Amino acid sequence: MARQSIGRRGRIRRRRLIVGRPLRNGWRPSVARAAAIGLAPALLVGAGIGAFVHSAPDTPDVVQAVSADTPFTFTGYGHGHGRGMGQWGAYGYAQDGWTAERIIAHYYGGTELGSVEDQMIAVRLVGRDDKTLDVYSDSGLNVGGEFVPAGQAVHLTPTEDGGANVVVTEGCSGATVAQRHADLPWVDPVDLGEDRPFEEHLTFCSDDKTYRGALGIVLDNGAYRTVNRLHVEDYLRSVVPAEALPSWADSGGAEALRAQAIAARSYALAEKRHELWQTCDTTDCQVYAGSGAEDPRTDDGVRTTRGTVLMKNGEVVRSEFSASTGGYTAGGIFPPVEDAGDRVAPNHQWAKTLTAGEIGSKFGVGELQAFEIIGRNQLGPDGGRVTRVRVVGSDRTIETTGAEARTTLGLRSDWFTVKEGVDETVPEITPAPEPGPEVVADPFGSGSGTSPIEQAYLELGGVESVLGKPIGPELMLPDERGKFRIFTGGAIVWTPELGAQVIDASFLKDWFSTGSAE
Incomplete structure (x- = not known):
């Protein structure tokens, strides 16, 4: 909740930071076809995560915009x-002698x-x-129970019956040795056991990248998907160095790497992305x-x-983590705590300067008239993380979350303040090495391309939710x-204005047939 103060006439009003000139004639809420795509409220099944859109005023008054080249400094x-573990904070605590x-x-x-x-794990x-x-x-x-010797490569194409057509060649691009159909679309190493030697790993012809375990190719609504199935402990041997810095072990941070292993193991085992795979290999997962x-x-x-996980009520916990908390965690699934270890983070404090023109363009509001911070979580200095902002422009006004504002503006986090002008008292964003991309359980937390639709789906329970299995990929609205x-x-359905909304699928049929929901 935003802090409140008493106005001159005794009224309670919200204290908020307003950048730009306020609208003299105010703004008027409107339904605006359910804010951008005409979603009928009666069809909404789940709560939305996103913005409210307000139409421009109907009155003829002229509202002066902020000059497009006016600089604004975001300090954060x-x-x-x-949320959850701060990776740099874990490193700082490890240097202080804390155990994992x-x-x-x-x-x-x-x-x-x-x-x-x-x-x-798949x-x-x-x-x-x-x-x-x-x-x-x-x-x-091995493919389909038949051994393929060293020096030969296999090429699998999935078939509708759940198997694959297999072509065996000399090397990756040599003469064809054999062709056949396999009932199962999987390539197995000579031994599927854990911790096998490097020469047994499977290697892709295209880039010589190696993988432990088995590799398969499956059909997902007609699209090819490659899946790696391997032991969880083998999987973590690649995840932990990608999500943290191995060099921490050389400077008193070995316990931070052990903590990362526990968090990564818990996150992976709690994943339920799809019936054909549990997780993925990008920043959308780990x-x-x-x-x-x-x-x-x-x-x-x-x-x-080995085998150590976080648990609650007998279930493995989907443990979030991010590079740096800034000195105080954000709360959420896990209680907020002070993070003194974060003092060592290269982006413990940062600043970024944007012009009014850039801000207005990024939010699509026309010429910027005001940028208002209207809500914070009250955790940590400066009121804590931004929970709500209002962006006022010549074309429209948008209210959105601090997390979405962070993503839209390309900020390091949603814990920021903003003022007009260039602030040279705080450091610019440092290019210093960071741990791997954060693991998130919210739509806009990562700033790394995380799909808000997939994150909303996971928050509902994934394939075990009322939505069930996906029957198609993410597609663009007309x-x-x-x-x-x-x-x-x-x-x-997701739009920048509404965020992620769960709807009756029949609504989309009406939309596509008419181009409108009205």
Whole structure:
């Protein structure tokens, strides 16, 4: 809630930061066809995450806009959504002598450490979408129960019956040795066991990237998807060095890497992305780059925490983390806490300057007239993270979340203040090395391309939610104002104005047939 103060006439009013000139004639709310795509309120199934749009005033008064080249400085703290563990904070605490277990307990209040047996995990390799599966192994491999020796490569194309057409060649591009159909579209190494030697790993022909475990190619509503199935502990050997800095172990931060292993293991095992895979290999999930990314220092963090996970009410917890909290976590699933360890973060404090023209253009409001911070979470200095902003322009007014404002403006976090002019008293955003991209459970926390539709779907429970399985990819709305995805039990529509909304899928049929929901 925003802080309040008493006005001169005794009225309680919100204290807010307003950048730009206020509208003399105010603004008037309007339904605006349910704010951008005509979503009938009766069709809304779930609560939306997003903005409210207000039409421009009808009165003929002229409202002066802020000069397009007027600079505004956004000053903030931290890098990421700030929920759960701060990776730089964990490093700072490790240097102070904290153990991984103490670090985890500090950031993930209300949970307890538990233990799970090693199990397999299926990971979608997003960069391989819509490609055939073309691999080899220095030790040979197996397809459909038949051994393919070293020196030969296999090329799999998925078929509608759940199998694959297989072509075996000399090397990756040599003469064809054999062609056949496999009932299962999987390529197995000579041994599917954990911690196998490098020469047994499967290697892609296109870039020589190596992967532990098996590789398969499946059809997802007609589209090719490559999936890596491997032991969780093997998977983490690639994830931890991608999400944290292995060099921390050389400067008193080994316990931070152990804490990262626990958080990453918990997050992966709590994932339920799709019936064909649990998680993916991009910043939308956790970064995973195959066995070539492994590092002995992070291997040690995985090995010494083997099977350790965060649990609550008997279930593994989907443990969020981000690069830097700025000194205070954001709350949410886990209670907010002070993060003294974050003092070592290169982006503990940052600043970014944008012009009024850039701000107005990014929000699509026309010429900027005012940028108002109208809500904060009251956690930490300066009122804490921004929860709500209002952007007033010559064409329209938008109210949106601080997280969306962060993404739209390209800020390091949603914990910021703003003032007119260039502020040279705080450092610019540093190019210093950061841990891997944050893991998020909100639509706009990462600033890294995370799909708000997929995040809303996961928050509802993924394939186990009332929406059920997805039956198509994310597609653009006809007017290109947003995107949608259809599931067996409904649909999710997203626009910059409304955020993510769960609707009755039949509404989309009306939209496509008429181009309007009216």
